[in-house]
Amino acid sequence: MTSIQHNLQQVRERISAAAAKCGRDPAEITLLAVSKTKPQSAVEEAIAAGQRCFGENYVQEGVDKILALGNSALEWHFIGPLQSNKSRLVAENFDWCHTVDRLKIATRLNEQRPADLPSLNVLIQINISDENSKSGIMLEALSELAKEIALLPRLTLRGLMAIPAPEAEYSRQLAVCQQMAEAFNALKKDYPAVDTLSLGMSDDMDAAIAAGSTMVRIGTAIFGARDYSAAHNNN
Ligand SMILES: *Cc1c(COP(=O)(O)O)cnc(C)c1O
Secondary structure, eight states: OOHHHHHHHHHHHHHHHHHHHTTOOGGGOEEEEEOTTOOHHHHHHHHHTTOOEEEESSHHHHHHHHHHHOOTTOEEEEOSOOOGGGHHHHHHHOSEEEEEOSHHHHHHHHHHSOTTSOOEEEEEEEOOSOTTOOSSBOGGGHHHHHHHHHTOTTEEEEEEEEOOOOOOOHHHHHHHHHHHHHHHHHHHHHOTTOOEEEOOOTTTHHHHHHHTOSEEEESHHHHOOOOTTTSOSOO
16 A cells, blocks of 8 residues: 555544544545645545545646646645636636635636536635634625625635634634634525535644534645645746
8 A cells, every 4th residue: 555545544534533523424524635735646646545635725736737637537626825816727727716715806716717617616714713814804704705705606605714723722723613613504504505614634633523624624644744845836
């Protein structure tokens, strides 16, 4: 077994264990394999091990992999900060965008989504606990932005995403994740297509699952540590 195969199996087991601990069905939780900075061969190894959903942070790097692999059975998620001048590449190549945090980006994605593709699945990014981050909106601004996005026909609002500030203590991770889950459950009531809470990375996955995450984004635990000097010089 290659190490990516082995790592994937371990991560899946960790998801199942975390789900079992809080009485959830592990099938409710999608594993997004975050392949940023990793070569196509690493993605191919993960595909061979049964992985289908991949997350990329850098637009051009992601598009290069999507086109090179040309595999329509895969699902590609854009999870990085998105500048307006890169929105077209996301609209034309990805299946999901997790980082919508302003109407301007949503409007561009809607206009640029090709007519022959299904609508782009989008998540609104919430800045739930990170004072230093410029990404994501405050929870107070959610209902307004959700209302506007729901009117855009080439987008489907599927839910919420957050990157909580690193926090060592489980109980504090859980408290932040529960705030996200509360907002997610409220949003679901207003928008029937909402079914996705993208929350949980390698270090806070257990708390995220206990709170109700439906999608965890895992990179290092699957592909190993990243070398930022080599890749993505062209965001
Ligand atoms: C890089 C990244 C991840 C994966 O992080 P790891 O610590 O490698 O598991 C998840 N989500 C986002 C938004 C990321 O940028």
